[in-house]
Amino acid sequence: MRSTWRTLQGVNIRDIALVCLADALVGASFGAISVAAGLPLWLPVVMSLVVFAGSSQFIFVGILAAGGNPVAAVASALLANIRLVPLGFSIGEVFRNVSPLKRLLGTHLITDEAVAFSVAEKDESSRRTAFWLCGIGLFVTIPLHSVSMPHSRRSCWD
Numbered sequence: 001m002r003s004t005w006r007t008l009q010g011v012n013i014r015d016i017a018l019v020c021l022a023d024a025l026v027g028a029s030f031g032a033i034s035v036a037a038g039l040p041l042w043l044p045v046v047m048s049l050v051v052f053a054g055s056s057q058f059i060f061v062g063i064l065a066a067g068g069n070p071v072a073a074v075a076s077a078l079l080a081n082i083r084l085v086p087l088g089f090s091i092g093e094v095f096r097n098v099s100p101l102k103r104l105l106g107t108h109l110i111t112d113e114a115v116a117f118s119v120a121e122k123d124e125s126s127r128r129t130a131f132w133l134c135g136i137g138l139f140v141t142i143p144l145h146s147v148s149m150p151h152s153r154r155s156c157w158d
Contacts, residue, residue, distance in 0.1 A: 011117075011121065011126055011129050011130045011133060012117070012120075012130070013133070015117070016117055016130065016133055016134045016137060017137070019113050019117075019134065019137075019138075020134070020137040020138055020140075020141045021141070023054070023113065023138055023141060023142055024141040024142060024144070026054055026142070027044075027048060027054075027141065027142035027143065027144070030044055030047075030048070030054065030057055030058060030061070031044040031045075033058070033061060033062075033065075034047075034061050037061055037064065037065035038065075039061065039064065039065075044057075044061075045143050047060070047061075048142050048143035049143050051077070052108060052109070052111070052138075052139060052142070053077075053080070053081050053084070053111070054142075055080050055081075056077035056078070056080045056081045057077070059073070059076050059077045059080055060073045060074065060076070060077040061073075063076060084110050084111075087110055087112065087115045088107060088110050088115075090115060090119060091110070091115055091118045091119065091127070091131060093124055093127065093128075094106065094118060094127060094128045094131045094132075095107075096124075106131070106132075106135070108139075109131075109132075109135030109136065109138075109139055110135070111134075111135065111138055113134055113138060114130075114131050114134040114135040114138065115131070117130040117131065117133075117134045118130045118131035118134070
């Protein structure tokens with residue numbers, strides 16, 4: 001079995017870390033927008049963990065903040081996430097010979113960034129490492145930063 005350090009040698013760790021940092025700032029922005037819209041403080045964190053798709057999260061909160069129907073917000077967010085299906089097919093080899101539980105976790109971690117870093121690698125082992133490193137890195141950083149301290153508890157619906 002290959003060691004983790006040998007597998008990491010071919011992966012662009014610095015760029016993955018920078019993308020995780022940038023997306024952490026997006027997570028903070030999402031938290032601030034959610035709270036400013038009058039949504040409960042826990043909602044951006046739960047959405048970042050369960051939905052884990054930035055554009056869909058922004059669409060959902062934007063529609064609710066504008067007074068839209070929650071069903072329309074969910075439908076719009078799901079429509080935006082349809083793009084992840086072909087992205088998942090493009091990195092199918094990442095999930096080759098993995099347990100069903102790991103495959104389920106991996107499908108939740110499919111993001112534009114994780115797929116981009118994965119397909120940029122030359123060999124299958126590096127593609128797999130880049131995907132998991134970026135996916136887990138984003139999953140850890142985004143929810144942690146999606147909570148912002150509200151300066152006002154005033155709702156946009158007041």
